[in-house]
Amino acid sequence: xxxxxxxxxxxxxxxxxxxxxxxxxxxxxxxxxxxxxxxxxxxxxxxxxxxxxxxxxxxxxxxxxxxxxxxxxxxxxxxxxxxxxxxxxxxxxxxxxxxxxxxxxxxxxxxxxxxxxxxxxxxxxxxxxxxxxxxxxxxxxxxxxxxxxxxxxxxxxxxxxxxxxxxxxxxxxxxxxxxxxxxxxxxxxxxxxxxxxxxxxxxxxxxxxxxxxxxxxxxxxxxxxxxxxxxxxx
Amino acid sequence: xxxxxxxxxxxxxxxxxxxxxxxxxxxxxxxxxxxxxxxxxxxxxxxxxxxxxxxxxxxxxxxxxxxxxxxxxxxxxxxxxxxxxxxxxxxxxxxxxxxxxxxxxxxxxxxxxxxxxxxxxxxxxxxxxxxxxxxxxxxxxxxxxxxxxxxxxxxxxxxxxxxxxxxxxxxxxxxxxxxxxxxxxxxxxxxxxxxxxxxxxxxxxxxxxxxxxxxx
Numbered sequence: 019x020x021x022x023x024x025x026x027x028x029x030x031x032x033x034x035x036x037x038x039x040x041x042x043x044x045x046x047x048x049x050x051x052x053x054x055x056x057x058x059x060x061x062x063x064x065x066x067x068x069x070x071x072x073x074x075x076x077x078x079x080x081x082x083x084x085x086x087x088x089x090x091x092x093x094x095x096x097x098x099x100x101x102x103x104x105x106x107x108x109x110x111x112x113x114x115x116x117x118x119x120x121x122x123x124x125x126x127x128x129x130x131x132x133x134x135x136x137x138x139x140x141x142x143x144x145x146x147x148x149x150x151x152x153x154x155x156x157x158x159x160x161x162x163x164x165x166x167x168x169x170x171x172x173x174x175x176x177x178x179x180x181x182x183x184x185x186x187x188x189x190x191x192x193x194x195x196x197x198x199x200x201x202x203x204x205x206x207x208x209x210x211x212x213x214x215x216x217x218x219x220x221x222x223x224x225x226x227x228x229x230x231x232x233x234x235x236x237x238x239x240x241x242x243x244x245x246x247x248x249x250x251x252x
Numbered sequence: 253x254x255x256x257x258x259x260x261x262x263x264x265x266x267x268x269x270x271x272x273x274x275x276x277x278x279x280x281x282x283x284x285x286x287x288x289x290x291x292x293x294x295x296x297x298x299x300x301x302x303x304x305x306x307x308x309x310x311x312x313x314x315x316x317x318x319x320x321x322x323x324x325x326x327x328x329x330x331x332x333x334x335x336x337x338x339x340x341x342x343x344x345x346x347x348x349x350x351x352x353x354x355x356x357x358x359x360x361x362x363x364x365x366x367x368x369x370x371x372x373x374x375x376x377x378x379x380x381x382x383x384x385x386x387x388x389x390x391x392x393x394x395x396x397x398x399x400x401x402x403x404x405x406x407x408x409x410x411x412x413x414x415x416x417x418x419x420x421x422x423x424x425x426x427x428x429x430x431x432x433x434x435x436x437x438x439x440x441x442x443x444x445x446x447x448x449x450x451x452x453x454x455x456x457x458x459x460x461x462x463x464x465x466x467x468x
Contacts, residue, residue, distance in 0.1 A: 027324040034331065038338045045342055049349040056352035075353065 061104070068150035068164040069126050069133045087132070088125040093117070096244035108139040108148065121240055126152070133161045134248070136241055140233025143225040144169045147178065147233060151187075157245045160202070163187040165230065175226030186217045192238055199245075201238050204231040259385065267389040271397035273462065278401040279455045280465060283369040287361050288402055289447040295418045297357045298406030299399075300347070304362060306395025308339045309371050313391035316379040323380075332375045333366070340365045370398055405450045413441030 103122035149165035219227035415423035
């Protein structure tokens with residue numbers, strides 16, 4: 019057999035590719051349940067981190083089941099609709115028109131009362147950013163925040179997922195005195211903005227900071243009706 | 253009996269031990285530097301990376317060595333790449349399933365094992381012309397040589413940069429200036445430039461002990 023012939027080369031390449039493809043598909047299918055479980059655990063850890071509950075990958079599920087007492091989905095009018103809040107994929111929801119969007123809410127029991135956790139998703143500089151914002155029962159004061167990103171620049175935009183950036187969110191308010199939603203302004207320290215609505219942005223991470231501000235403004239706006247309703251009758 | 257002896261004959265053992273010292277892929281051949289700089293800020297990712305590369309290079313060596321008499325010469329590089337890429341994807345999937353936090357830390361670098369020069373170098377230079385068992389030893393040897401340097405660099409960078417070893421604190425909290433002590437971590441050690449300098453120092457030490465390696 020001529021090992022340098024065209025036919026041999028062609029057949030060899032084809033067979034090899036088919037075999038490798040089959041092998042990789044099999045591995046992917048076999049490992050998928052475990053990988054999915056890992057991302058679920060990470061999500062639970064992030065939700066709990068927004069209310070300052072530290073967990074490890076091992077105890078996250080148990081703590082989550084204990085602390086998150088209620089989770090549900092609302093629509094843009096603030097009415098509860100059918101659906102499992104934990105399984106809502108914000109990426110697909112964002113592609114839908116606002117009236118059909120499912121907005122998940124998690125209620126978490128902490129030492130300082132019940133907190134309402136809203137998931138967020140927006141765009142950073144290089145890719146998506148997302149996070150969880152925990153509100154006090156007044157639906158105005160922020161209790162905690164947790165942010166994550168796919169590929170922001172390490173040392174610059176990526177700093178949004180560090181406590182240094184997240185801690186100052188605690189105690190800020192998202193509504194002004196007249197009840198208008200102002201969300202949170204992520205700004206330079208010399209930028210003029212009411213102190214109770216402002217957190218420090220990241221030097222060198224301006225686009226990520228602004229993306230995060232936009233994410234908060236957009237998503238909180240979607241929840242506005244829900245927040246107002248809750249405020250009326252807690 | 254005679255066959256078993258042949259398995260670990262002197263010549264075969266040299267395949268294992270040479271890459272640890274006189275033909276080390278990082279310090280002598282200067283291959284695989286970029287990942288050595290990137291994943292050595294702490295010991296845990298360095299160890300996982302070392303194991304991953306060792307597994308991939310050993311298995312790829314064996315597979316290519318088994319196929320060496322069938323591979324069409326004109327597409328041999330592509331065949332090597334397909335074998336490496338398939339193994340790397342497998343490693344990546346396994347890490348994602350079983351050590352998720354480490355896999356997140358290594359992120360893109362596991363995928364970049366594909367472009368690690370050590371792999372292609374060993375396949376092209378060794379596995380294509382040698383029997384599977386020798387190729388396997390060569391792969392383990394080179395993976396270990398690569399991994400040893402990674403772990404040494406990771407040890408010093410984590411110790412001096414974060415004050416811990418394999419995640420365990422070794423420098424007492426009370427020594428730190430923030431707690432009223434006299435000590436501060438060296439932030440430079442966490443950044444890639446210090447990894448390059450650390451590798452440079454290792455190369456220096458190695459060459460001063462093994463004068464044969466010094467070029468004229």
